[in-house]
Amino acid sequence: MEKSKIRPEQEKKVEQLHTESLNWKSSLYLVSDEVSFIENLLNSYLFEPNTPNLFERLQNYETRIEKNKERKIMVMDSIDRHQKDLGGMLECTDYACDLGYFQKHEAIKAEVVDFLEKFQLLKSEIFNYAGGIMKKRKP
Numbered sequence: 001m002e003k004s005k006i007r008p009e010q011e012k013k014v015e016q017l018h019t020e021s022l023n024w025k026s027s028l029y030l031v032s033d034e035v036s037f038i039e040n041l042l043n044s045y046l047f048e049p050n051t052p053n054l055f056e057r058l059q060n061y062e063t064r065i066e067k068n069k070e071r072k073i074m075v076m077d078s079i080d081r082h083q084k085d086l087g088g089m090l091e092c093t094d095y096a097c098d099l100g101y102f103q104k105h106e107a108i109k110a111e112v113v114d115f116l117e118k119f120q121l122l123k124s125e126i127f128n129y130a131g132g133i134m135k136k137r138k139p
Contacts, residue, residue: 013098014089017105021083024112028076031119035065038126051133061126068119075115078108 042058042065082104089101 010090010092010098014086017089017101018083018086020105020109021079021086024079024109025076027112027116028072028079031068031072031116034119034123035069038065038123041130042126046134047130048133054133057129061122061129064122068122071115072119075108075111078111082108 039062042061047054047058085104086101089098092098092101
């Protein structure tokens with residue numbers, strides 16, 4: 001495609017959408033690190049063994065973490081596809097054409113925000129529970 005046919009504002013908007021997509025991915029990579037830490041915590045021997053329903057509760061958290069990991073992969077795939085499609089926005093000649101890209105971007109943004117909010121709630125629940133039943137070190 002000839003560079004002269006690309007509108008400067010078009011290029012700027014594509015760059016903005018791409019940058020926002022990169023920020024989403026960065027947040028999701030951080031979630032991966034947090035999940036690794038949480039899994040190590042849940043599989044450690046730091047918990048009081050006589051806690052009622054300890055095993056069941058830890059199993060529940062591990063199951064939910066696995067589902068979270070699967071959903072993160074799906075969200076990341078959506079972002080990757082969207083980033084690849086953004087180049088097509090440069091070929092748009094009017095706002096009506098752009099609208100489809102904007103709508104897709106907003107839908108993925110909502111998906112990312114929902115994922116991150118739900119993960120934060122799960123993480124908070126796990127940390128609150130774990131903090132209450134960890135073995136106390138004796139001085």
